Amino acid sequence: MEETAAAIDTLAAEAPRGPALSPSRAADFMTCPLLYRFRVIDRLPEPPTTATARGTLVHAALERLFDLPAAGRTPEAARTLLAGEWDRLAAEEPDLAELFENEAERTAWLESATAIVDAYFTLEDPRRLEPAEREAYVETTLESGLRLRGYIDRLDVAPSGDIRIVDYKTGRAPREAYEANALFQMKFYALVIWRLRGQVPRLLQLMYLAEGEVLRYSPDESDLLATERKVVALWKAIERARQAGDWRPRPSRLCDWCNHKALCPEFGGTPPPLPEQPATEVMPTHQEAIPEPSLPDA
Ligand code: SF4
Secondary structure, three states: HHHHHHHHHHHHHHHOOOOOOOOHHHHHHHHHHHHHHHHHHOOOOOOOHHHHHHHHHHHHHHHOOOOOOOHHHHHHHHHHHHHHHHHHHHOOOOHOOOOOOHHHHHHHHHHHHHHHHHHHHHHOOOHHHOEEEEEEEEEOOOOOOEEEEEEEEEEEEOOOEEEEEEEEOOOOOOHHHHHHHHHHHHHHHHHHHHHOOOOOOOEEEEEEEOOEEEEEEEOOOHHHHHHHHHHHHHHHHHHHHHHHOOOOOOHHHHHHHOOOHHOHHHOOOOOOOOOOOOOOOOOOOOOOOOOOOOOOOO
């Protein structure tokens, strides 16, 4: 992972510095332009929460699971990986260990992550899978010059050549009304893969591990062209906001999960002055968009 990050930094340093957008930040702007500003322009730090740390840990364990020989990808092995990944993450990021007041809290949290990993095995059998790529960094540049990029949890390629994009979610599955929002991220990735490889992915698969639910969608070219139009229109709206310095708050139920409520005028706060040289792009991370309204997380 560190090597990957270093390689990306090198690539980023060598690449022409055009504008770039990841699906999480696109979702932020759609949710609330001021939230986008806080995250992208101001780059305000966001301390980890138990929910985000659990997501990071589960993703890390599931990624490592496929390092094992197929026959060894058992729930027991996954639990061992989870414990090891927690030790590694806690050593790398001391903030994580400080999330817990005592050992009992930490143990309960680790058990909740273990339950999610156990639930993964009710959805598929990793012994029968051989992912083509995991934590795959993908990037493409649209004709407009906008770069789209992000990390795909898993890419599966069937013997027929069909591509499946898989994303793991540790929050709750969205209600039907919000499924389109959930699929936007997947269509965004599908668009990038289509542009990179000239092939429309056959299946987009969102795995809501905690609830044992899977959302599947088969995109076609018209879907992905519509996604491209949407992304380009979104970028134009972001550019207009940037040029006008007008990042309006858009309050919603999601404000309850916003890290920057104290700075938000909707809640009596005052945003910091805009940076003199605002950032024009974001390196994608696994920082999620704030959860869907139906997804309160512990
Ligand atoms: S509290 Fe709500 S309105 Fe304010 S920045 Fe956060 S998401 Fe936007």
